[in-house]
Amino acid sequence: MQGLEFSVVFENMNILLHGMFWTVVLCSSASLLSIVVAVVLAMTGISKLKPLRSATFFFLWVFRGTPLLLQLFLFYFGLPQIGLYLSPIITGIIGLTLHFGVYNADVLRAGILGVETGQHEASRSLGLSYFQTMRKVIIPQALRNVSPAVGNNLIALLKESSLVSIITVPELTLSAQRAISETFRPFEFYFAAGALYYVVNWGLEFILQRVEARTALTR
Amino acid sequence: MISLKDIWKSFGDNQVLKGISLEVERGKILVIIGPSGSGKSTLLRSINHLETIDRGEIWVDGVQVNAPLKGRKFEKHINRVRQEMGMVFQHFNLFPHMTVMENITMAPMLLKKIPREKADAQARGLLEKVDLADKMNCYPVQLSGGQKQRVAIARALAMEPKVMLFDEVTSALDPELIGEVNKVMKRLASEHMTMLIVTHEMRFAAEVADHVIFMADGVIIEEGPPEEIFSNPAHERTRRFLFEVFKS
Amino acid sequence: MSGRSAGFRFIPGGTTIEETAVDYQLIIKVAPFFAKAAWSTVVVSFLSFALGLSIAFPAAFCRLSQNRFLQIPARVYVSVFRGTPCLIQLFVIYFGGPQIGIQLEPFMAGVLGLGINIGSYMTESIRGAILAVSRGQTEASRSLGLNKFQTMRKVVLPQAAGLMISPLGVNTIALIKGSSLVSAISVLELAYTAHRFTNSTYRPFEMFILASTFYLVIITLTSKAIRNLNGRFAYEK
Ligand SMILES: Nc1ncnc2c1ncn2[C@@H]1O[C@H](COP(=O)(O)OP(=O)(O)OP(=O)(O)O)[C@@H](O)[C@H]1O
Ligand SMILES: [Mg+2]
Numbered sequence: 001m002q003g004l005e006f007s008v009v010f011e012n013m014n015i016l017l018h019g020m021f022w023t024v025v026l027c028s029s030a031s032l033l034s035i036v037v038a039v040v041l042a043m044t045g046i047s048k049l050k051p052l053r054s055a056t057f058f059f060l061w062v063f064r065g066t067p068l069l070l071q072l073f074l075f076y077f078g079l080p081q082i083g084l085y086l087s088p089i090i091t092g093i094i095g096l097t098l099h100f101g102v103y104n105a106d107v108l109r110a111g112i113l114g115v116e117t118g119q120h121e122a123s124r125s126l127g128l129s130y131f132q133t134m135r136k137v138i139i140p141q142a143l144r145n146v147s148p149a150v151g152n153n154l155i156a157l158l159k160e161s162s163l164v165s166i167i168t169v170p171e172l173t174l175s176a177q178r179a180i181s182e183t184f185r186p187f188e189f190y191f192a193a194g195a196l197y198y199v200v201n202w203g204l205e206f207i208l209q210r211v212e213a214r215t216a217l218t219r
Numbered sequence: 220m221i222s223l224k225d226i227w228k229s230f231g232d233n234q235v236l237k238g239i240s241l242e243v244e245r246g247k248i249l250v251i252i253g254p255s256g257s258g259k260s261t262l263l264r265s266i267n268h269l270e271t272i273d274r275g276e277i278w279v280d281g282v283q284v285n286a287p288l289k290g291r292k293f294e295k296h297i298n299r300v301r302q303e304m305g306m307v308f309q310h311f312n313l314f315p316h317m318t319v320m321e322n323i324t325m326a327p328m329l330l331k332k333i334p335r336e337k338a339d340a341q342a343r344g345l346l347e348k349v350d351l352a353d354k355m356n357c358y359p360v361q362l363s364g365g366q367k368q369r370v371a372i373a374r375a376l377a378m379e380p381k382v383m384l385f386d387e388v389t390s391a392l393d394p395e396l397i398g399e400v401n402k403v404m405k406r407l408a409s410e411h412m413t414m415l416i417v418t419h420e421m422r423f424a425a426e427v428a429d430h431v432i433f434m435a436d437g438v439i440i441e442e443g444p445p446e447e448i449f450s451n452p453a454h455e456r457t458r459r460f461l462f463e464v465f466k467s
Numbered sequence: 468m469s470g471r472s473a474g475f476r477f478i479p480g481g482t483t484i485e486e487t488a489v490d491y492q493l494i495i496k497v498a499p500f501f502a503k504a505a506w507s508t509v510v511v512s513f514l515s516f517a518l519g520l521s522i523a524f525p526a527a528f529c530r531l532s533q534n535r536f537l538q539i540p541a542r543v544y545v546s547v548f549r550g551t552p553c554l555i556q557l558f559v560i561y562f563g564g565p566q567i568g569i570q571l572e573p574f575m576a577g578v579l580g581l582g583i584n585i586g587s588y589m590t591e592s593i594r595g596a597i598l599a600v601s602r603g604q605t606e607a608s609r610s611l612g613l614n615k616f617q618t619m620r621k622v623v624l625p626q627a628a629g630l631m632i633s634p635l636g637v638n639t640i641a642l643i644k645g646s647s648l649v650s651a652i653s654v655l656e657l658a659y660t661a662h663r664f665t666n667s668t669y670r671p672f673e674m675f676i677l678a679s680t681f682y683l684v685i686i687t688l689t690s691k692a693i694r695n696l697n698g699r700f701a702y703e704k
Contacts, residue, residue, distance in 0.1 A: 003566065004566060061683075065679070065682060065686045065687070066678075066679045066683065067644040067645070067646075067682065068644070069650065070658055070661060070678050070682070071675075073658075073665060073671060073674075073675065074671055074672070074675040076671075077665050077671035078671040078672055078675070081669075081671065081672075159552040159553070160552070162552035162554045163552075163554060163648070165554070166651055173552070173554060173558075176555075176558075185566070186558065186559075186562035186563045186566065187559060187562070187563025187564075187566040187567065188563075190555055190559045190562065190563055191559055193555055194551040194552070194555045194559065195551075197550070197551045197552055198550045198551050201550045201551070267610050269606050269609065269610065294614060294615070295614075298613070299612070300612075301609065301611065301612040302612035304610070305610075306607075306610040308603060308606070312601075312603040312604060312607035313607075314604065314607070314622055314626075315626065316625045316626050316629075326611040326612065326613065329613065329617060330611075330613065371607075374611070375610075375611070378611060378612065
């Protein structure tokens, strides 16, 4: 038994903070992109074209039913095979974006279907086209209605982002591993990384609560 | 039978009951009327200790409901006292996961250790009394509001309470269903059950009450026999209230 | 260092392959390995599920209790384990454990980590279901003279049971997918197998198809079971 010695963590804090920076970059870009993906998937999912709809459903079904880790393996090994040599960070962003894009698409589709048909009719009667109606009237309302659920997905995204360490993305978890390989102190560094995740998570929950309180007022 | 002495109760800054005292004798029926928010429900719920009062004494059949006991002792005491009182709620609160029969027999079997056959027989009798003998194996969702409320009354009666408390039991019902519930209550009245009724049904109040209390803003404004209160109220506040009610 | 190694070793830079068509022959050849690994995913998930539930019920009651000495630890448990990544929790247990004298086999560490993690989510599902039973139900029960425990047992829990199946089902599906994380502490299950064969065959797409198929089967069957169970509790019909 080695015992614990937390002072090494403070000596190597910059390694962890560097990793945390990338975690934040990773999560912010993936979360924004995942909403874009979600809008696209939600639209194709309610499209009038049957093949498009079926393809979307199949894609959603597969991505909803498989672990993120497996999807990350697919991109990490598969993209180079089709000639795409991307940095681990970009691969990580792609993986997280698609994974959470699928979750958000599910939420958003329910949100779109939840907007009253009267809204659609009113907008079309003003002369807006289908896409204009979607863009200006339906999707903004749907996004607002589902914002709590999307918020929950963002919180999940932060925690799941630790998985991209496995495909060598130099974020917080991998930074902890780097520090451990130098200091041989796994408990301290993983514990510290956990604490950092906890703090970011707490901050994120706080912000989302604020946003939620705001949007609730304008509802 | 029921005796309240100087009851005070507030929710935060909101003083809801301001020194209420009243008596109900054995076999008598007291009806409480008054505008919305005057504290009628709070008063009734306090008698059942669903609300804790700030000051005053509540006595039911010679036992102090808010006895000065602590912790587990009080828990035991209040559970025993509640068995002596039947309470019927505005929104029925039937147990949705139990059949009508189970709703009625659960408490007697659990608390009084009455064997199933006996509890079932008693429940059948009670269901006949509330004209629902054919519904005993239904679940609450399969019943109309009026039927639900009659089951709720039967459920309360199954514990053979000494007094019954009714809190606006018909105000969540469609107008055509009110009569059937009132009929059951009148039947109880004719059997000399001691009852405390909060209602917005003035005609019904006038028919069954032995004594009427008019409450507003947490105090008793006026009380007396129904003939007096309804035909010749002494207070301006009572007159205005009755005028509003009968106008609509 | 305790001589423990991570589950993965990477060949950096990725790989190239000329052939792009799906190699069905390869799929058939390695399928038995995946089937065996799938069973191990099922076992790990099931044991973690059982552990999670047996933590979650007492934790939910503690969380709902008026007693601070019960409530605060439960609060901390839920907050910490929901607020940090499961992967980190697994690493602390498996790699950090030996430092404080807890040396567990990968399998044990995996089940323990997953179970404690999902337990924190299940605690909230159970608590939510109990709180969702309306106050009127408790009041009606108490007014008949039932005490707190009798009310919980006879009135609240039977109704909460129906309400907690869906959220617990969501937790369970998440757990099955999350069980892939134990591959990172070298537990031999589906994700681990997919990774190993990808490394040795350079056939990521085929391995993804295989592993996905098994995950989808497991998850579809579990969802079906949850739906069935939910149907049984639908007394309100
Ligand atoms: N649990 C509570 N918390 C805070 N305030 C409450 C609570 N219950 C009741 N009140 C307040 O107490 C006052 C009296 O309420 P109560 O329900 O006793 O009135 P009521 O006479 O029964 O009215 P109604 O005829 O509408 O049923 C109201 O102002 C109400 O807002
Ligand atoms: Mg009321």
